[in-house]
Amino acid sequence: MSNFVVDQLGFVRRQAVDYVSSISESAAETIPAGLKNNIKWNLGHMYVVHEKFAFQLTGEETKYPTNFSKLFDPGTKPSDWDIESPTMSQIIGLLTEQIERVESVLSSKLKEEIEPHYKSSTGLTFTTVEQLLGFLIYHEAMHFATIKNIKSIINS
Numbered sequence: 156m157s158n159f160v161v162d163q164l165g166f167v168r169r170q171a172v173d174y175v176s177s178i179s180e181s182a183a184e185t186i187p188a189g190l191k192n193n194i195k196w197n198l199g200h201m202y203v204v205h206e207k208f209a210f211q212l213t214g215e216e217t218k219y220p221t222n223f224s225k226l227f228d229p230g231t232k233p234s235d236w237d238i239e240s241p242t243m244s245q246i247i248g249l250l251t252e253q254i255e256r257v258e259s260v261l262s263s264k265l266k267e268e269i270e271p272h273y274k275s276s277t278g279l280t281f282t283t284v285e286q287l288l289g290f291l292i293y294h295e296a297m298h299f300a301t302i303k304n305i306k307s308i309i310n311s
Contacts, residue, residue, distance in 0.1 A: 158262060160265065160285055160289050160292065161257065161258055161261070161262050161265070163292050164254070164288055165254050165258060167292060167295045167296050167299060168201075168250060168253075168254040168295055169254070170299065171198075171201070171250070171295065171299040172250055172251055174306075175194060175198060175243070175247065178194060178243065178306065180242065182306070182309055183195040183243050184240075185305075185309050186233060186234070187305055187308040190305065191232045191234070192232055192233060193233055194302050194306065195233070195240060195243065195246065196227060196232065197298045197301050197302050198246045198247075198298075199227035199240070199246055200227045200231075200298065201250065201294070202223065202227065202246065202249055202250055202253060203219070203223055203227040204229070204291070204294055205253055205257075205295070206219055206253070208287045208290060208291050208294075209256075209261060209287065210256075210260075212269055212273050212281070212287055213269055213284050213287065214269070214270075215261070218256075220241065220249065222238055223241075225238065226238070226241075257288070261288065264284050265283065265284050265285035265288070267283060267284050268282055268283055269281065269282060269283060273287070
């Protein structure tokens with residue numbers, strides 16, 4: 156079942172995955188001066204937030220890889236990591252599989268109400284699956300722009 160929100164979410168995710176697919180491990184782990192995070196952190200963070208909003212808050216099964224929350228939750232940063240991070244290849248595989256799960260599991264449930272309703276840290280209240288996925292479009296695009304900025308800084 157095609158839906159604008161699901162289509163847009165898939166579009167922005169696939170754009171991000173295509174963009175980072177040729178970035179080396181060393182470039183992905185570089186933290187430019189003045190920033191707290193790197194490309195790898197942004198990708199892992201996209202996965203973690205997506206898992207929460209698309210699956211956890213909708214009552215669906217979640218797939219958090221070991222240590223992903225410790226590495227990529229909001230407020231974390233690579234300079235605090237004391238465990239090995241996943242490779243770019245592993246993260247890209249997870250991001251690809253995740254968007255396929257969203258499309259197959261949630262496309263037919265967009266109008267379903269979530270219980271309990273979810274109030275974000277910024278005060279926005281979400282009541283349906285579609286609203287949660289709509290927020291993820293914004294979140295994905297914001298981090299994709301950050302990734303592009305980091306790559307531009309690294310390349311200059």
